[in-house]
Amino acid sequence: MRNYLAIVTKELRTLFVSPIAYVVLAVFFAITGYFFYIILGNVIEFVMQRAFQSQQFGAAPPPFDAPAAVIRGFFGVLSTILLFLIPMITMGIFAEEKKRGTIELLFTSPLTHLQLILGKFTALILFLLVMLVPTIVNSILLYLLSEPAPRLVTMLVGYLGAFLLGGALLAVGVFISSLTENQIVAAVLTFGTFLILWVIDATAGTGSTITNETIRYLSILNHYEDFTKGVLDSQHVIFYLSFIFLGLFLTSVSLDSGKWRG
Amino acid sequence: MIQAEHLTKRYGFTTAIQDVSFEVRKGEILGFLGPNGAGKTTTMRILAGFFPATEGRAIVAGFDVFEKPLEVKKRVGYMPEHPPLYEEMSVDAYLRFVATIKGVDRDKIDSRLSDVKARCGLAEEGSRLIKHLSKGYKQRVGLAQALIHEPEVLILDEPTIGLDPKQIIEVRELIRGLAGDHTVILSTHILPEVSMTCERVIIINNGKIVVMDTPENLTSQLGGGERIELDIVGPVDNLSALLREIPQVKNVSLGEPQNARQPVLVETEGSADVRHLIARKVIESGLDLYRLSTQTMTLEEIFVKLTTEEETQEEETEEETQEEETE
Numbered sequence: 001m002r003n004y005l006a007i008v009t010k011e012l013r014t015l016f017v018s019p020i021a022y023v024v025l026a027v028f029f030a031i032t033g034y035f036f037y038i039i040l041g042n043v044i045e046f047v048m049q050r051a052f053q054s055q056q057f058g059a060a061p062p063p064f065d066a067p068a069a070v071i072r073g074f075f076g077v078l079s080t081i082l083l084f085l086i087p088m089i090t091m092g093i094f095a096e097e098k099k100r101g102t103i104e105l106l107f108t109s110p111l112t113h114l115q116l117i118l119g120k121f122t123a124l125i126l127f128l129l130v131m132l133v134p135t136i137v138n139s140i141l142l143y144l145l146s147e148p149a150p151r152l153v154t155m156l157v158g159y160l161g162a163f164l165l166g167g168a169l170l171a172v173g174v175f176i177s178s179l180t181e182n183q184i185v186a187a188v189l190t191f192g193t194f195l196i197l198w199v200i201d202a203t204a205g206t207g208s209t210i211t212n213e214t215i216r217y218l219s220i221l222n223h224y225e226d227f228t229k230g231v232l233d234s235q236h237v238i239f240y241l242s243f244i245f246l247g248l249f250l251t252s253v254s255l256d257s258g259k260w261r262g
Numbered sequence: 263m264i265q266a267e268h269l270t271k272r273y274g275f276t277t278a279i280q281d282v283s284f285e286v287r288k289g290e291i292l293g294f295l296g297p298n299g300a301g302k303t304t305t306m307r308i309l310a311g312f313f314p315a316t317e318g319r320a321i322v323a324g325f326d327v328f329e330k331p332l333e334v335k336k337r338v339g340y341m342p343e344h345p346p347l348y349e350e351m352s353v354d355a356y357l358r359f360v361a362t363i364k365g366v367d368r369d370k371i372d373s374r375l376s377d378v379k380a381r382c383g384l385a386e387e388g389s390r391l392i393k394h395l396s397k398g399y400k401q402r403v404g405l406a407q408a409l410i411h412e413p414e415v416l417i418l419d420e421p422t423i424g425l426d427p428k429q430i431i432e433v434r435e436l437i438r439g440l441a442g443d444h445t446v447i448l449s450t451h452i453l454p455e456v457s458m459t460c461e462r463v464i465i466i467n468n469g470k471i472v473v474m475d476t477p478e479n480l481t482s483q484l485g486g487g488e489r490i491e492l493d494i495v496g497p498v499d500n501l502s503a504l505l506r507e508i509p510q511v512k513n514v515s516l517g518e519p520q521n522a523r524q525p526v527l528v529e530t531e532g533s534a535d536v537r538h539l540i541a542r543k544v545i546e547s548g549l550d551l552y553r554l555s556t557q558t559m560t561l562e563e564i565f566v567k568l569t570t571e572e573e574t575q576e577e578e579t580e581e582e583t584q585e586e587e588t589e
Contacts, residue, residue, distance in 0.1 A: 006362040105346035110335040
């Protein structure tokens with residue numbers, strides 16, 4: 001436990017001392033803020049249009065949940081931004097230790113790989129929270145100012161989804177970083193892997209064969225959609241948790257293999 | 263304290279070390295000597311538990327490195343060739359982190375910190391960021407890191423590399439001061455370092471142990487005769503013939519005269535000391551003797567001799583096998 005906490009603290013320190021963390025945070029907040037504004041504007045315009053049309057035709061407009069539309073749009077954008085930024089924060093997590101030789105210190109200390117991997121992953125998860133939590137400001141504004149107010153549960157489920165998705169992406173990033181000692185290689189490979197996981201369902205045919213279903217199941221985005229709608233389905237939660245487990249397990253295998261330790 | 267038995271490490275098809283066996287007693291300083299790429303680092307990494315050997319077994323501080331790695335790692339301080347430093351940390355923060363993961367008790371960390379800093383000459387540098395330190399100071403932090411948990415065994419890979427002469431002397435003294443309480447293995451490709459700090463030397467080349475002995479024994483065993491340098495003023499035309507009258511003198515060579523002094527190198531055979539005979543000959547022939555000193559074979563020469571002998575032997579055996587094949 002003590003070792004684990006020491007690794008968590010050390011990783012957080014490393015993250016927040018490097019400029020990367022601040023650049024990532026700044027970019028993340030700027031883009032999420034901007035898109036929130038755009039999405040809000042679009043939805044308001046759409047609602048006004050409908051009101052205007054219904055006035056012209058003298059009929060009541062069909063019901064439309066405007067706040068939910070904003071939330072859905074917002075979490076959709078959030079996931080895309082995470083896809084781009086997470087490789088930036090995972091690329092160095094093991095690659096940098098190898099490049100600087102500090103992996104020799106870690107591997108010759110009485111630490112288990114589990115402590116090391118979980119410590120690093122926890123630090124990254126905490127960083128993810130630092131990214132996600134401030135965006136709650138947007139949601140609070142939406143909650144206070146919109147009429148009718150959005151359902152609180154919808155927003156919370158959305159955040160849970162973003163958190164799980166982020167966690168799964170982090171686990172993949174950690175694994176890829178453990179394969180190389182070059183940060184850029186790690187970042188590019190991680191981003192490529194994310195893209196494949198993102199669009200993989202496009203390669204699935206239209207039929208409902210087992211292959212197609214499997215490919216569709218693997219698409220990391222399909223599982224995210226329900227969360228943005230405020231629907232909490234245990235199968236999606238399990239999907240992301242098993243993704244995290246797989247990523248960390250592969251990291252452990254990669255550290256054990258010792259092939260690169262020339 | 264350290265037992266290495268038939269250690270072999272292969273990376274794919276290349277063999278880094280082959281059948282390396284040795285033992286280090288408690289409190290001893292063992293020097294690992296060899297050219298770059300001889301397998302020093304590989305051996306040390308195996309002993310420190312960084313990676314497992316392909317074959318063989320290593321027991322460090324009473325525990326098998328492969329079966330009880332955590333127990334071994336608690337008792338070993340390892341300083342890799344490039345000190346494993348987190349440059350963005352201050353010296354104190356770094357040493358505190360290392361102390362924690364090495365399992366130093368929470369309430370002992372402060373005292374250990376000030377102890378190693380004093381030992382390694384870092385007392386004033388605690389709050390400085392490691393990236394702002396000079397190479398020599400970084401090396402000291404690397405050494406402090408290896409000492410922080412009072413390990414029984416210290417494994418130091420090229421501890422004096424990149425230091426200036428004054429720092430090298432300091433580090434050597436520090437290492438010598440560690441003997442007794444700690445068992446130390448250090449590697450180097452600088453030969454005088456071994457004779458200055460180590461009680462026993464292992465010379466390793468191409469992944470195999472060439473020889474294992476005390477520095478003094480190595481010098482005397484392989485020296486086989488002495489080389490005596492003379493500085494002489496006067497006509498030296500007959501000197502060579504005169505000196506050869508002494509039966510032990512094998513060879514006499516004249517160097518380039520400098521400031522009217524003629525340097526002469528006399529090589530002798532056997533263990534008899536003939537310096538007085540040489541001096542008498544020189545004086546009797548009416549020449550002025552300014553200097554007479556013996557030159558023992560340096561470890562450099564022993565090293566070159568051993569490693570080249572090994573190669574020629576290998577070549578010979580290869581030729582023999584080829585001949586056998588053709589027959």
